[in-house]
Amino acid sequence: DIQMTQSPSFLSASVGDRVTINCKASQNINKYLNWYQQKLGEAPKRLIYNTNNLQTGIPSRFSGSGSGTDYTLTISSLQPEDFATYFCLQHNSFRTFGGGTKLELK
């Protein structure tokens, strides 16, 4: 099974900051990597699919990059509504989620 290691687990930042969240796969996942945002009490929402494709309706301040085993979600300028938990998902072989990153207001 493919393991996904997401870092950091917690991140404190301010409005306007640029932040990055990382996911490392235990083997090559061929860019089959999605990013989700989840707010308290809500279902996850897909932000990015297949590494760098922005889901319709998601602001362009969200972007993804990576290849092989290493992937990154970048939020270029944090907005108040971005404070949430973020998960990655590999869908190259079965499905495995990263452990999540809780993004908090500093």
Next chain:
Amino acid sequence: EVQILETGGGLVKPGGSLRLSCATSGFNFNDYFMNWVRQAPGKGLEWVAQIRNKNYNYATYYAESLEGRVTISRDDSKSSVYLQVSSLRAEDTAIYYCTSGSSFAYWGQGTLVTVSS
């Protein structure tokens, strides 16, 4: 607009069983793989099961941790997918989400399953 609605959660005693349902609309259900994902209180997400579409002979796949205790099924005529969970344990307490597609594009709001005596 895509809509996904899970039902069937509730309080179940250890050892009991439950059947969760997921009704969908707003997309061509027959074309899509469907999945169940769960999230224990305060924890991360765990993929549970997938059922493929008719073109893939409705093939099913399960997380190793649950295999043997869960069965996923679908009814294309009702645009619905189901999850039967048996021999429930306290650690199965979670919100169970239904998600669409091979890579989980859309999610329902989830249904809470609580396993407790």
